[in-house]
Amino acid sequence: MIGRQLSLVAQIIIPMRFVATDVFDYYRPSKCGLRVYLRAHGIEEAPTSPFEETLRKLGRAHEARHLATLAASGDVADVSRIDDRDERERETLRLLSEGAPVIYQGRLRVDLHLQGEEYEIVGEPDYLIRSGAGHVIRDSKLARKIDGRAHPEIALQLQLYGLLYERLTGRAPAALEVHAGSHEIVPVPYDGGGAALGYLRFLRSLRSAASEPYEPVGWTKCGGCEYQERCWSRAEELRDVALLPAVSQSLARALAARGTRSFQDLLSRFDQASLAAMIYRDATGQHSIGASSESILRSARVMSTGHEELLGSPDLPGTEDCVLLDLEGLPAYLDELEKIYLWGLKTMTPGLPRYVPALAGFAPDGDRHAWEEFLRTGTNLLEERPTRRFVHWGGYEKSKIALYMERYGDPDGVAARLRERLFDLLPTVRKSVVLPLPSSSLKVVERHVGFQRRLPEARGQWAMARYIEATETSDRAARDRIVNEILTYNEEDLDATWAVLSWLRELRGQ
Numbered sequence: 241m242i243g244r245q246l247s248l249v250a251q252i253i254i255p256m257r258f259v260a261t262d263v264f265d266y267y268r269p270s271k272c273g274l275r276v277y278l279r280a281h282g283i284e285e286a287p288t289s290p291f292e293e294t295l296r297k298l299g300r301a302h303e304a305r306h307l308a309t310l311a312a313s314g315d316v317a318d319v320s321r322i323d324d325r326d327e328r329e330r331e332t333l334r335l336l337s338e339g340a341p342v343i344y345q346g347r348l349r350v351d352l353h354l355q356g357e358e359y360e361i362v363g364e365p366d367y368l369i370r371s372g373a374g375h376v377i378r379d380s381k382l383a384r385k386i387d388g389r390a391h392p393e394i395a396l397q398l399q400l401y402g403l404l405y406e407r408l409t410g411r412a413p414a415a416l417e418v419h420a421g422s423h424e425i426v427p428v429p430y431d432g433g434g435a436a437l438g439y440l441r442f443l444r445s446l447r448s449a450a451s452e453p454y455e456p457v458g459w460t461k462c463g464g465c466e467y468q469e470r471c472w473s474r475a476e477e478l479r480d481v482a483l484l485p486a487v488s489q490s491l492a493r494a495l496a497a498r499g500t501r502s503f504q505d506l507l508s509r510f511d512q513a514s515l516a517a518m519i520y521r522d523a524t525g526q527h528s529i530g531a532s533s534e535s536i537l538r539s540a541r542v543m544s545t546g547h548e549e550l551l552g553s554p555d556l557p558g559t560e561d562c563v564l565l566d567l568e569g570l571p572a573y574l575d576e577l578e579k580i581y582l583w584g585l586k587t588m589t590p591g592l593p594r595y596v597p598a599l600a601g602f603a604p605d606g607d608r609h610a611w612e613e614f615l616r617t618g619t620n621l622l623e624e625r626p627t628r629r630f631v632h633w634g635g636y637e638k639s640k641i642a643l644y645m646e647r648y649g650d651p652d653g654v655a656a657r658l659r660e661r662l663f664d665l666l667p668t669v670r671k672s673v674v675l676p677l678p679s680s681s682l683k684v685v686e687r688h689v690g691f692q693r694r695l696p697e698a699r700g701q702w703a704m705a706r707y708i709e710a711t712e713t714s715d716r717a718a719r720d721r722i723v724n725e726i727l728t729y730n731e732e733d734l735d736a737t738w739a740v741l742s743w744l745r746e747l748r749g750q
Contacts, residue, residue, distance in 0.1 A: 255351060255358035256444055260365075260400045263439065266446070267393040269464035273446045274455035278467055280447035285466035291701035292464070294708050295382065303366055303380035306419045310342050310367065320345035336368065336375065336409060343368040343375075348404035359440065365401045371414035377401045384421040384572050386428070394418060395428050396439050403433025421572075456482030456492035459679035464701070476678075479503045483678040484543060486536045490522030491529070503540045512537060535674075542674045553748050554672040556741065557629035557663055562588045563621055564734040565632040565662070567640055568703050568726065577647075579607055580640050581707050583614035584730040585630075587621065588738060595731050599723065602711055611644050615654045622657060629663040633682045633737050638662055665741055673747060682736055691739035693732050695725070703729050 265276045279285070288296075310316055317340045322328040325347060332346035346368050352359040369376040379398060383391050398416040405413045416428040446453065457475045462468045475483055479502045482492035500506055510518075515533035519526060529536070542549050568582035583598040598613035600606040621628055632638075638659060645655045666680060677684050683699070703726050710722040 255360040256447065257360040258362070258440055258443070260361075260363035260397050260404075262443065263393050263396045263400065263436075266443065267391075270458075270461045272455055272461070272465065273453050274471065275465060275467055276443055276446040277449055277453055278470075283467070283470075286469060288466070289464065289701065290705045294705040298708070299380070299382050302382055302419075302421065306380050307344060307367075310344075310369070314341040316342040316344050318344045319347065332368075333408065339370055340368075341370050348401070348408055350404050350407045352407075354437065354441070357441075357444065359444075361400065361404060361440070363397075363401045363404045366419075368405075374409070374411055374414040375405065376415045376417055377405060377413045378417040378419055378425070380419040382421040383418075386418045386420050386426040396436050398428045399431060399433055399436035400440075402430045403436055406433065454493070454496050456480070456489050456496070457678075458482065458489060459681060459684070461489070479543070481506055481540070484536060484539045485678065485680060486532060486539045488522070491520055494518075494520035503544045506540045507537065507544065510537070538674055542676045543678075546676045548676060548747075549674040550672070550747070551674060552672055554668045554744055556668070556745060556748070557631065558627075560589055561625065561627050561629050562738075562741070563628050563630050564588060564737050565630045565637050566730055566733040566737065567637050568700070568707070568730055569636075569640060570704055570707070577607075578643065580644065581607075581610070582703075582726060582730055583610060583617075584727075584734055585614075585617055585621070586731065586734040586738075595727075595734070597727055597730060599727070602719070608648055611648050615650075615652075615658075618658045619652070619654050622654075622661070628661060630658060630661050631663045631665055631737060631741060633664070633733075633740075634666045635664065638664070665737060665744075669740065669744060672744060682733065682740070685740055686736040689740055689743035691736050693736070695729050695732060 265279055266273065307316065317335050319328050319331050319335070322331060328347040329349050332343060332348065335343050335346070344367060345364055347362070347364050349360070349362045352361060365377045366380050367376075367378040369378060377398065379394075379401070381391075381394055383394060385391070386394055398418065402413045402416050412430060412432070416430050418426045418428060420426050455471070457471050457480065462471060465471075474480075480492075481487050481495050481500060481503065482489070484503070487495070495501070495506065500509055506515075510533075512533050515537060516528065516530050518529050518533075520529070521527070538549060564584075564586040566584045567580050568584070569578065569580045572578040579600065581600040585596045585598075587594045587596070596617050598610045598617060600610035603609075618630075630637075641655055641659050641662075650656055666682075669675075669685065670680060675685065675688060677688055686693075706722050706726055710719045710726075713719050713722075
């Protein structure tokens with residue numbers, strides 16, 4: 241009894257410690273309260289992916305370039321070299337009081353008592369820049385779009401820095417700013433730290449939950465999270481309703497709140513009429529399941545048995561007409577512009593398949609040259625056989641061709657003809673068969689039909705990271721090796737698309 245009382249006292253007295261970077265725990269790579277809980281309880285995470293390591297490297301380079309700009313225009317006090325944290329805090333306060341022009345990687349720490357709770361808050365803003373009698377607080381971020389909707393965590397981190405600065409100096413910061421991936425300086429209005437404190441209380445509630453909170457898994461949502469394998473294996477073991485592609489995150493939470501966690505729970509407690517009548521809420525308001533009940537229950541049956549269920553006979557292009565298409569791209573926050581660095585094409589003429597990629601070179605105009613090469617190849621393919629269809633997986637290819645038509649034009653109308661000849665295999669699969677799979681990602685479906693890769697660990701993010709490495713290296717031989725790996729990965733994507741198409745043809749015959 242005495243031990244329990246001492247434990248309770250310790251929980252009350254010992255402050256909960258927050259570092260400003262903790263604001264990212266809930267938001268990245270997607271919103272997840274369970275990740276906050278697991279990290280707070282020291283649950284081991286998977287190693288950081290090569291893509292995340294590349295992002296960090298790019299972030300450090302982006303920050304270093306801005307630091308060099310600041311150093312060129314005035315004195316910079318670099319306190320990041322001070323290893324002792326207490327000494328670093330004291331030196332930061334001394335430099336602030338003396339009005340140092342720029343303080344790089346200063347350390348701010350405050351103990352707060354809020355609503356009966358103790359907090360220790362630490363922040364290390366990239367730059368504290370003197371402005372009048374105060375300082376501008378600025379952080380470098382790779383994100384190109386900084387606002388409350390696109391990256392709320394960035395604004396919250398800056399608000400937390402502002403709160404620390406005000407508590408330590410007795411005055412509000414002169415401004416909060418983000419040095420964005422676009423190289424713009426984006427202002428963040430300071431609100432006195434209210435939003436940041438509210439968010440810390442929210443994080444505290446997640447950290448101190450009495451038990452592990454329920455968090456539905458999602459194929460896109462969980463991608464890139466260090467706990468993906470842990471959470472996904474548990475969801476599969478429990479046969480969690482969140483694994484059903486037809487069940488949204490909000491609906492999974494609503495079902496779990498009603499005690500319906502597994503496929504079997506769903507099938508035993510609901511028929512089509514009762515599920516259709518169920519009311520649940522999400523961020524946009526209140527909804528009934530309605531007509532979606534049929535597809536949800538069908539998906540649950542298929543996932544329970546492990547056997548696909550046919551819906552109809554698909555209309556597929558002929559073998560000789562098929563050209564497979566797959567693009568590899570970089571999002572805007574990794575490059576000056578959103579960029580397609582590889583336009584992969586493969587003809588599937590029986591006995592004579594041809595892989596004809598168009599790779600962006602590493603010169604400044606490499607992006608345009610790859611687009612023009614893609615159009616030349618497309619022209620030749622259509623001249624050889626005007627009935628060709630360009631088979632791809634999902635809407636990415638169609639949208640990026642439109643992006644490049646706008647960026648570089650389509651003087652001969654070839655891109656428009658290519659777009660007209662696109663054949664998206666993904667919706668065809670969805671209309672033809674219900675698969676016992678938690679996702680319709682090509683990487684998932686290909687395994688179901690028996691396709692095996694030579695590079696099983698390669699993913700789109702892996703290819704991005706490797707391409708960035710190739711861009712940055714001056715070693716020609718190393719660059720060629722990397723490019724060959726990326727080309728192999730892209731061709732395997734095309735072969736996987738062909739494997740699914742061939743499997744669907746066999747299924748149609750059956």
